[in-house]
Amino acid sequence: MSLEGLRESCLGCLACDLSQRRRNVVFGEGNPNSPLVLVGEGPGDEEDKTGRPFVGRSGQMLDRALADIGLDRTNVYICNTVKCRAADWSSGKPQNRPPTPLEVETCRQWLVPQLATIKPMLILCIGAPSAKNLIQKNFKITVERGKLFPSEYARASMATLHPSYILRQQNISGDGGYSLLVADIKKAWDTAVALREKYGSG
Ligand code: URA
Numbered sequence: 715m716s717l718e719g720l721r722e723s724c725l726g727c728l729a730c731d732l733s734q735r736r737r738n739v740v741f742g743e744g745n746p747n748s749p750l751v752l753v754g755e756g757p758g759d760e761e762d763k764t765g766r767p768f769v770g771r772s773g774q775m776l777d778r779a780l781a782d783i784g785l786d787r788t789n790v791y792i793c794n795t796v797k798c799r800a801a802d803w804s805s806g807k808p809q810n811r812p813p814t815p816l817e818v819e820t821c822r823q824w825l826v827p828q829l830a831t832i833k834p835m836l837i838l839c840i841g842a843p844s845a846k847n848l849i850q851k852n853f854k855i856t857v858e859r860g861k862l863f864p865s866e867y868a869r870a871s872m873a874t875l876h877p878s879y880i881l882r883q884q885n886i887s888g889d890g891g892y893s894l895l896v897a898d899i900k901k902a903w904d905t906a907v908a909l910r911e912k913y914g915s916g
């Protein structure tokens with residue numbers, strides 16, 4: 715199926731409970747011919763509202779990190795582990811929460827064919843849930859970020875810190891890991907470009 719066909723089907727997905735309260739499915743966007751795909755955790759409030767990935771505070775940090783190395787969103791493809799917002803509604807007001815293992819597993823029916831259609835050279839997982847889903851179950855983000863791993867879905871994979879984690883660390887001190895995010899994206903991009911040169915675009 716084409717990426718657009720896959721998106722059309724995904725927009726109607728009712729396969730897990732996250733479908734119940736979502737306003738929009740956030741399928742993904744960007745350049746499907748890019749050698750680099752970024753895979754985040756899942757939509758937050760702004761993403762749920764707009765149907766676009768990484769458009770809230772985390773997205774602003776991601777845009778800045780891309781710009782720091784001379785890239786923008788048109789150079790890469792961006793999507794998420796789950797396509798609908800995961801939130802806890804028990805207080806009446808939705809609080810973002812990580813997707814459950816069942817939600818992650820169920821949403822692989824979209825993520826796996828999405829990656830199979832794009833066939834990126836390198837997948838950069840943004841944050842631990844994405845790395846646990848796509849690299850290995852016991853992935854340790856603080857020690858294994860920035861390292862290259864083999865992948866079923868690309869020539870290589872890597873993970874970096876999630877901007878929401880960096881934002882929390884910045885409340886405690888300093889750059890909170892922002893410089894690591896920039897360095898990891900640069901390594902991911904340079905590696906993806908080198909792999910494309912080596913293997914061609916297929
Ligand atoms: N955080 C994510 O992991 N993905 C988004 O799309 C937005 C914030």
Ligand code: SF4
Pocket residue numbers: 724727728729730731732733739796797798817820821824
């Ligand atoms: Fe379907 Fe994924 Fe949304 Fe669940 S999160 S309803 S599996 S698109």
